[in-house]
Amino acid sequence: MREQLREVLAPFKGERGAVIPILQKAQDELGYLPEEAIKEIARFLRTSESELYGIATFYAQFRFTSPGEHALKVCLGTACHVRGGARILDTVERELEVEPGETTSDYKFSLERVACFGCCALAPVIVVDKTVYSKMTPSKVTQVLDSYR
Amino acid sequence: MTFAEIRERAVAEWEVMERSGKPRILVGAATCGRSAGALDVLQTINAELAKRNLDATVIQVGCIGLCYIEPIVEIAKPDRPRIFYSGVNADIAVQLIEDYLVNDNPRPDLALGALGEGSLDGVPQLFDLPMLQPQVRVTLRNCGFIDPEDTNHYVVRGGYSGLARALQMTPEQVIEEMKKSGLRGRGGAGFPTGTKWEFCHRAVGTPKYLICNADEGDPGAFMDRSVLEGDPHAVLEGMLIAAYAIGASEGYIYCRAEYPLALERLDIALRQMKELGLLGDNILGSDFSFHIKVKEGAGAFVCGEETALMASIEGKRGMPRPRPPFPAQSGLWGKPTNINNVETLANVSAILERGGDWYAGYGTEKSKGTKTFALAGKVTRTGLIEVPMGIPLRQIIYDIGGGIVGDKAFKAVQTGGPSGGCLATDLLDISVDYESLTAAGSIMGSGGMIVLDEESCVVDVARYFLDFTQKESCGKCVPCRVGTKQMLDILTRITRGQGQPGDMDLLLSLGQTVNQGSLCALGGTAPNPVLTTIRYFRHEYEAHINQKRCPALVCLDLITFYILPDKCQACMICQRSCPVDAIKGGKKLIHVIDQSKCVKCATCYEVCPERFSAIVKVSGETIEVPEEPIPLGAEE
Ligand SMILES: Cc1cc2nc3c(=O)[nH]c(=O)nc-3n(C[C@H](O)[C@H](O)[C@H](O)COP(=O)(O)O)c2cc1C
Ligand code: FES
Numbered sequence: 001m002r003e004q005l006r007e008v009l010a011p012f013k014g015e016r017g018a019v020i021p022i023l024q025k026a027q028d029e030l031g032y033l034p035e036e037a038i039k040e041i042a043r044f045l046r047t048s049e050s051e052l053y054g055i056a057t058f059y060a061q062f063r064f065t066s067p068g069e070h071a072l073k074v075c076l077g078t079a080c081h082v083r084g085g086a087r088i089l090d091t092v093e094r095e096l097e098v099e100p101g102e103t104t105s106d107y108k109f110s111l112e113r114v115a116c117f118g119c120c121a122l123a124p125v126i127v128v129d130k131t132v133y134s135k136m137t138p139s140k141v142t143q144v145l146d147s148y149r
Numbered sequence: 150m151t152f153a154e155i156r157e158r159a160v161a162e163w164e165v166m167e168r169s170g171k172p173r174i175l176v177g178a179a180t181c182g183r184s185a186g187a188l189d190v191l192q193t194i195n196a197e198l199a200k201r202n203l204d205a206t207v208i209q210v211g212c213i214g215l216c217y218i219e220p221i222v223e224i225a226k227p228d229r230p231r232i233f234y235s236g237v238n239a240d241i242a243v244q245l246i247e248d249y250l251v252n253d254n255p256r257p258d259l260a261l262g263a264l265g266e267g268s269l270d271g272v273p274q275l276f277d278l279p280m281l282q283p284q285v286r287v288t289l290r291n292c293g294f295i296d297p298e299d300t301n302h303y304v305v306r307g308g309y310s311g312l313a314r315a316l317q318m319t320p321e322q323v324i325e326e327m328k329k330s331g332l333r334g335r336g337g338a339g340f341p342t343g344t345k346w347e348f349c350h351r352a353v354g355t356p357k358y359l360i361c362n363a364d365e366g367d368p369g370a371f372m373d374r375s376v377l378e379g380d381p382h383a384v385l386e387g388m389l390i391a392a393y394a395i396g397a398s399e400g401y402i403y404c405r406a407e408y409p410l411a412l413e414r415l416d417i418a419l420r421q422m423k424e425l426g427l428l429g430d431n432i433l434g435s436d437f438s439f440h441i442k443v444k445e446g447a448g449a450f451v452c453g454e455e456t457a458l459m460a461s462i463e464g465k466r467g468m469p470r471p472r473p474p475f476p477a478q479s480g481l482w483g484k485p486t487n488i489n490n491v492e493t494l495a496n497v498s499a500i501l502e503r504g505g506d507w508y509a510g511y512g513t514e515k516s517k518g519t520k521t522f523a524l525a526g527k528v529t530r531t532g533l534i535e536v537p538m539g540i541p542l543r544q545i546i547y548d549i550g551g552g553i554v555g556d557k558a559f560k561a562v563q564t565g566g567p568s569g570g571c572l573a574t575d576l577l578d579i580s581v582d583y584e585s586l587t588a589a590g591s592i593m594g595s596g597g598m599i600v601l602d603e604e605s606c607v608v609d610v611a612r613y614f615l616d617f618t619q620k621e622s623c624g625k626c627v628p629c630r631v632g633t634k635q636m637l638d639i640l641t642r643i644t645r646g647q648g649q650p651g652d653m654d655l656l657l658s659l660g661q662t663v664n665q666g667s668l669c670a671l672g673g674t675a676p677n678p679v680l681t682t683i684r685y686f687r688h689e690y691e692a693h694i695n696q697k698r699c700p701a702l703v704c705l706d707l708i709t710f711y712i713l714p715d716k717c718q719a720c721m722i723c724q725r726s727c728p729v730d731a732i733k734g735g736k737k738l739i740h741v742i743d744q745s746k747c748v749k750c751a752t753c754y755e756v757c758p759e760r761f762s763a764i765v766k767v768s769g770e771t772i773e774v775p776e777e778p779i780p781l782g783a784e785e
Contacts, residue, residue, distance in 0.1 A: 016482070019464035020447055024406070058466040058623075060448030061406055078369025078566065078599045079525035081613050087750055091728065094748070114407065115368030115617070118375075119184035120525035121216040121532065132184035138750040139726055 001036060004029050009044045019045060023056055032063040068103040068110040070148055072096075073127045077116025080124040084137075088124050089113060091138040095145055108149065150426050152313035152433050159301035167227075172205045172250055175223040177293055179212035179378040180371070180410055185219035186238060193239040194222075197246045205250065211379015213293030214533035215280060218261070221293070224249055230263040233275055280530045280549050285511060287519045288335075288372075288495045289535045292379030297414050300421045303382040309427065311501030315390045316435045320350060323394040327497070329505030331517030336362055336453075336490030337568065337595050338670070339516075339583045342497070345487060348477035349395040352485035359397040359439075360462070360481065360488045361388055363404035363411070364446050364453035367566030368617060370597035372521040373491035375533050377404070377411035380495070381418040385441070387494030389432065390501050392439045395487050400441040403458050406448065415443055450567075450621035454669050455488045457623065468623045469669035490595070492521055512538035516582035516593075526563075526599035527554050536581065543577040546600055557602040560701075561685070565594025567614045567621075568674030570681025571607055590681040592674070606703035607682040608693055612640040614678040618671060629672025632663035636679060644704040648694030653683055698769025705749045711772045712753075714739050716763035719781045723753035723764065738778040 008025045012018040022045070026037050033056060042049045056062040074089045089100070092111060096104050100113040119125055122134030126144065133144050150158075166173075174194055178187040191209065198205055215221060218235035224245065225231040232255050234245060241259065248254045255269055262275030276282060286292075295302035303309070315323050327343030334340045349357060361384060365373040376384060388400055404412055419441060422428035430438040444462050451457045452467040459481045461467035480486020489497075496518060500508045509517045516538040522545065525531045529551035536545060546552065546562060553559050561571040570591030572579070579585045583593050601610065619633040636659050639652050660676030667673045683690060692698045699707040712723070712732075717739045724732040724740055731747045734740030742753070757764045765772065 017462055017464035020461065021445070024445060024447065055464070055466055058449065058468075062447065076368070078367075078563070078597060078613070079531070082526050082599060082601060082605050082610065084751075090748065091750060094728065115366075116371065117184065118180045118371035119216070120369065120371070120523065121181065121219070122184060123525070125184070134184065137755060138728060138752045139756070142728065 001030065001034070002040065005037060005040045009041070019052070019055055020059070023052075023062060027062060031067050032065060034064075034066075065103065066107070068107045070109050070128055071112065072109045073112045073114045073117075074100075075115070075117050075123070075125045075127070076113045077120065077123075079116070079120030083123040085124040087138060088126060088136050088141055091141045092126070092145070095142060109145075150433070152309060155309065155425055155427075156304055159304035162301050163305045166206065170227045172227075173223075173225040174205055174207045175210045175225070175294075176207065177212055177219060177221040178209040179375060180408075181212055181216045181375075182219045182221065183410075187220035189239055190220050190222065190237050190242050193242045194246065197243050201246070201251070203246070203250055208296045209298075210295065211292040211297055212375045212533060214289065214375070214535075215261075215530070216532035217530050221261070224255075226250075226253075228267070229255065230265045230267045230269060232263050232269065232272065233261045234259050235261040279551065280532070280534070283540065283544055283548055284535050285519050285537045286535050287499045287508070287511075288376060288383070288492050288521050289533070290380070290499060291383060292375060292533075295380065297379055297381055298417050300382060300418070300425060303380065307502050308382055308498070309386055311498045312386050312389050312393075312427075313433065315393055315501050316433060316437060320394045320396060323390065323501070324350060326501065326505045327394070330500045330508040331505075331512070332493065332496055332500060332508065333516065333583065334490055335492035335496070335520065335595065336488075337565075337592070339593060342489065342493055345477070345489075346391060346394050348475070349397075349485050349487040352477050354485045356399050356484060357395055357397040358481045358484055358486040359388060359392045359395065359400045360458065360486060361400070361402040361491060361494055362453060362455070362458060362488050363402055363408075363491045364458065365405060365408075365491070365595065366450040366453040366621075367595050367597045369525060369563075369566055369599050370523045370595055372523055372533060372596045374408050374411050376491055376495050376521075377408065378414055381411075381414045382422075383495040383498050384491050385415075385418055385422060387489075387497035388441065389427070389439060390497050391487060391489060391494065393437050395485075397487065398438055398440070400439060401462055401481070402441060402443045403446060403452070403462060404443060406445040412443065412445065419443070449623075450617075451623045451669070451671050454671060457669070458488065459486065466623070468625045469671070471668060492596070513580065513582045513584075515584055520581070520593065520596060522596045522598040524550050524598050524600070527557065527602040527605065528552070528600040529554050538582045539580045541578055542572070542581055545581065545598070546577070550600065553600065553602045557604060559600070560603050560605060561601045561607060563591075563599040563601065563610060563678070564597065565592035565674075565677070566597040567618045568592055568670065568677055569594045569597075570677045571601070571610065571685060572681070573685040576685075590684055591677065604701055604703070606644075606699055606701035607686045607689055608640065608644055608699075609701075609703045611678045611682045612637070612644055615640055615675065618675040622671065622675075626666070626668040626672065628663045628666030629668065629675065632659055632666070633672065633675050635659055636663065636676065640679065643690065643693045644699070645706040646693070646697040646704075648690075648697075650694065652694055653687070653690055657683060692769075696769050700768070702766050702768050704768075708749060708766055708768045709744065709771070710742055710747060710749065710751070710754060711765050711767065711774050712740050712742055713763050713765060713772070714774055714779065716761055717781075718761050718763070720758065720761070722756050722758065726752050726756045728752060734778040737781045739775070739781055739783075741775060741778050
């Protein structure tokens with residue numbers, strides 16, 4: 001991991017306000033921000049780990065646990081909400097037995113809720129990795145999930 | 150290169166393409182098109198062309214805004230109008246190549262509209278379509294018509310001539326031109342752009358910064374994303390003009406990380422600008438120098454607020470701070486800074502190209518020009534639209550949007566997202582401009598417009614937005630952190646049937662406190678969805694609180710599903726599809742829902758064959774049904 005991080009960090013040497021881009025790049029590289037990474041980044045930026053956690057936990061994008069094999073995102077934007085997005089999330093939560101922000105115990109899926117993918121015309125939608133599934137119903141959710149299991 | 154050289158080259162390359170006589174196929178492949186399958190279509194087209202050894206230029210374009218019938222494909226052949234096809238899938242794409250490209254039959258039956266010289270029997274002009282006819286496209290002038298990855302396309306359609314013109318003027322003259330246009334910030338607050346630039350122009354301190362706010366946080370809006378994906382240069386040219394006017398040398402684009410395609414397009418556009426001398430030192434041979442960096446947001450709604458956004462660029466927690474000092478005096482790294490929204494900047498480039506007077510020719514006295522809206526919800530034609538300010542709300546919903554889906558009754562339209570409000574039927578005739586919307590208790594906002602029908606519950610919608618703002622509150626000030634939480638708790642209680650008399654008054658008074666006491670506009674506007682729904686839909690709150698009834702049959706805790714024994718034919722379809730096995734019954738046994746297990750997912754309600762329609766959804770009433778399954782026919 002050290003090696004990987006060194007490569008991530010090198011281009012940011014001396015740049016002002018680089019904390020967030022560094023965290024983003026590190027997460028891109030490692031999939032999440034493990035403790036050792038935070039330690040390493042804190043050393044690089046000559047700041048404390050708590051300072052870094054303070055920043056990282058403020059932003060929804062950063063994860064501190066390892067993500068699952070598939071990123072499952074349920075849209076709860078306004079259009080999806082009025083077309084039944086909450087019902088879809090309920091179904092996913094029930095099927096996978098996780099809540100948004102969590103990963104299933106078999107590391108198959110990580111569940112996230114997001115606000116508007118910009119395909120409101122197809123609401124409600126869920127996205128698995130990069131595939132958009134549109135006009136979802138609870139029974140379609142089960143089918144989609146099964147296709148990844 | 151000088152601008153004349155850039156333009157000459159672009160025009161020459163364009164003409165070569167035109168004269169080649171090669172057909173052009175344009176596929177709308179912005180995010181919305183992609184989710185409807187545009188990339189599949191694109192792949193099929195390329196494969197089919199290769200297979201048949203056909204020579205055609207295939208281009209990915211942005212979104213023309215007809216999101217409800219994506220993917221859209223345009224085919225342009227020499228001496229023919231350009232023809233647009235909607236709802237194209239792989240099969241139709243192959244068909245079109247065979248019929249139109251090979252056999253010259255443009256398939257009017259599949260066509261949506263035609264554009265340009267000539268006409269085609271049975272195919273309307275594209276801009277005569279009801280959804281497009283009332284629109285005036287300034288921000289979206291190129292979206293869907295040009296290759297966003299080819300600067301030449303932008304330049305041929307007048308791009309960068311606004312910048313060239315600005316560079317011939319003094320910064321003061323550019324600011325004057327902006328004032329003449331009457332443009333007001335499209336990011337939400339509606340502050341006059343020219344005046345804002347003037348503050349920053351006059352401020353002392355170097356360097357000065359210009360920031361493009363592309364954080365687009367409203368959870369039902371995607372105008373900025375579409376512009377960045379479909380016409381990034383329009384925004385970038387606007388940035389250059391703004392920077393020149395205020396004297397900024399450094400620029401940032403703060404774009405949500407959730408917009409990967411927009412980020413990619415920006416990256417490409419910036420690279421091309423550098424190559425052409427449109428970015429960097431001595432732009433177009435002048436003494437004006439400007440550099441742009443892209444910063445990705447990290448998922449915090451409050452970072453759309455200007456002071457929070459600057460904190461985030463500086464690498465801190467994105468928390469707002471009190472103003473004054475305003476960014477124009479002390480902004481990013483303590484230097485004079487000007488922040489403008491994506492759409493504002495896309496208008497700037499058009500205004501400098503065509504003049505402030507031209508722009509001011511659209512709109513009302515105080516709200517000039519045009520505004521984009523992301524039209525969604527229970528409306529037939531959803532999509533991205535741009536209309537002149539002052540257009541009646543009714544025209545947007547009925548003429549452009551085609552009315553309510555499935556002929557249900559209109560209930561309300563929500564504008565301004567989490568900071569806005571719900572407007573009821575009797576406000577359908579108001580004019581869409583800053584003043585009228587504010588007077589009605591809502592706001593213009595950045596342009597989310599969600600239509601609600603009789604099956605949407607306004608209390609639920611108010612709760613939804615408050616849930617959003619409460620989660621996104623940064624927690625710095627008490628009224629917002631605690632107040633939104635309290636309001637949310639009350640609303641949640643109401644939607645669960647535990648509302649108490651006095652809850653509405655409590656919401657109103659809390660709302661006022663949060664509105665007046667919050668540090669930034671996140672808290673300041675957070676009560677709006679609640680306040681407007683109480684104002685226009687008091688009776689719905691009363692039904693929830695007093696009768697424990699949700700008239701729209703939305704709030705889960707207040708609705709019950711029943712299987713009507715006289716209608717159930719014991720077909721077992723619902724029983725099999727129930728995800729929680731809450732339906733008892735069997736062959737020739739009338740089904741019964743076990744209410745203690747039912748999660749109200751409505752699956753049974755949806756799968757029950759229409760000819761039986763045995764399942765009902767009710768609120769505030771109980772229907773007598775057997776407790777255990779009884780034999781079919783025993784009912785009569
Ligand atoms: C909570 C909050 C979120 C905001 N989000 C955005 C946003 O996503 N995009 C935007 O352009 N402006 C947003 N604004 C408004 C900005 O603070 C600022 O007014 C705007 O970017 C100025 O640009 P304009 O004058 O061109 O409108 C937000 C404001 C608040 C209070
Ligand atoms: S609200 Fe879900 S895609 Fe827009």
